[in-house]
Amino acid sequence: MTTYDIARFVDWLADESEQGRRLADSTVANIVNPLRAALATAKREGLIRHNPAQGLALPHREQIADEEDEVKFFTREQLSAILAMAPERHRPLFELLATSGLRISEALALQRLHLQLDTDEPEVCIRRAIVRERIEAPKSRHGRREVRLPESLAAKLRAHLSAQPDQDSTALAFPNESGEALDPNNLRRRVLKPLVKGVDAPWAGFHTFRHTFASIHLSQGTNLLQLSRALGHHSPAFTLTRYTHLLPGDEAPALDLAFRGNLGETAKLRS
Numbered sequence: 001m002t003t004y005d006i007a008r009f010v011d012w013l014a015d016e017s018e019q020g021r022r023l024a025d026s027t028v029a030n031i032v033n034p035l036r037a038a039l040a041t042a043k044r045e046g047l048i049r050h051n052p053a054q055g056l057a058l059p060h061r062e063q064i065a066d067e068e069d070e071v072k073f074f075t076r077e078q079l080s081a082i083l084a085m086a087p088e089r090h091r092p093l094f095e096l097l098a099t100s101g102l103r104i105s106e107a108l109a110l111q112r113l114h115l116q117l118d119t120d121e122p123e124v125c126i127r128r129a130i131v132r133e134r135i136e137a138p139k140s141r142h143g144r145r146e147v148r149l150p151e152s153l154a155a156k157l158r159a160h161l162s163a164q165p166d167q168d169s170t171a172l173a174f175p176n177e178s179g180e181a182l183d184p185n186n187l188r189r190r191v192l193k194p195l196v197k198g199v200d201a202p203w204a205g206f207h208t209f210r211h212t213f214a215s216i217h218l219s220q221g222t223n224l225l226q227l228s229r230a231l232g233h234h235s236p237a238f239t240l241t242r243y244t245h246l247l248p249g250d251e252a253p254a255l256d257l258a259f260r261g262n263l264g265e266t267a268k269l270r271s
Helices: 003-014 023-045 078-085 092-102 103-109 153-162 184-198 205-220 224-231 238-247 259-270
Strands: 121-126 129-131 134-136 146-148
Touching: 003 023, 078 092, 078 184, 092 103, 092 153, 092 205, 134 205, 146 224, 153 205, 205 224, 205 238, 224 238
Parallel strands: none
Antiparallel strands: 121 146, 129 134
């Protein structure tokens, strides 16, 4: 391993198109620092002559202040094309991401029992996520949630599950060919990346499905509290801050104060 190798690794981490989203500088540092510490220990103990990470510069990029530059979403035409072109094996997963707003880490951790598809109101229950190849509970109580699913998707998911070799309720809903968890990086590189290039959205990653979910809900006038709960956010205020630029209409409508008279009459009647 050389300094050049490590620098290329850092460049790869900082490349938004490679990661599918922009990793914060602190995230890049959290990934690289254990490697730097290990190499420093190896040099101190005489296992290597030179520490290739010594003097390595980590990115210090200007922080994005405008969320609109960061939160991008598919148009309805792009989303429809992606779902239509997706390989049959992965299409149910992609449709679930688009329809539920789940994070990819949450979707890949789903067990069959988490898909409640035979009720009057089908839903997906989020109870865990796969983070750095480890199963973890949601970071907060807000991440533990249920999201309603349309019957059309529920029917597709029932067919998907019935075709799986492992019918145990604890089996993964979207496993790889060996029955283990899919690798999101491999899935992004081999499946998602060609799809988004095909719809002229090479910047898109798995999180774009989540942003699109929020965008469509906001365009339809969904209550912010309901949307916040579906996304697993800790508060509607965070959801509003995150997606405020997606709210329809740039200005508040004109306020007709002629209604004051009616309100006054109503108040008199109530008194």
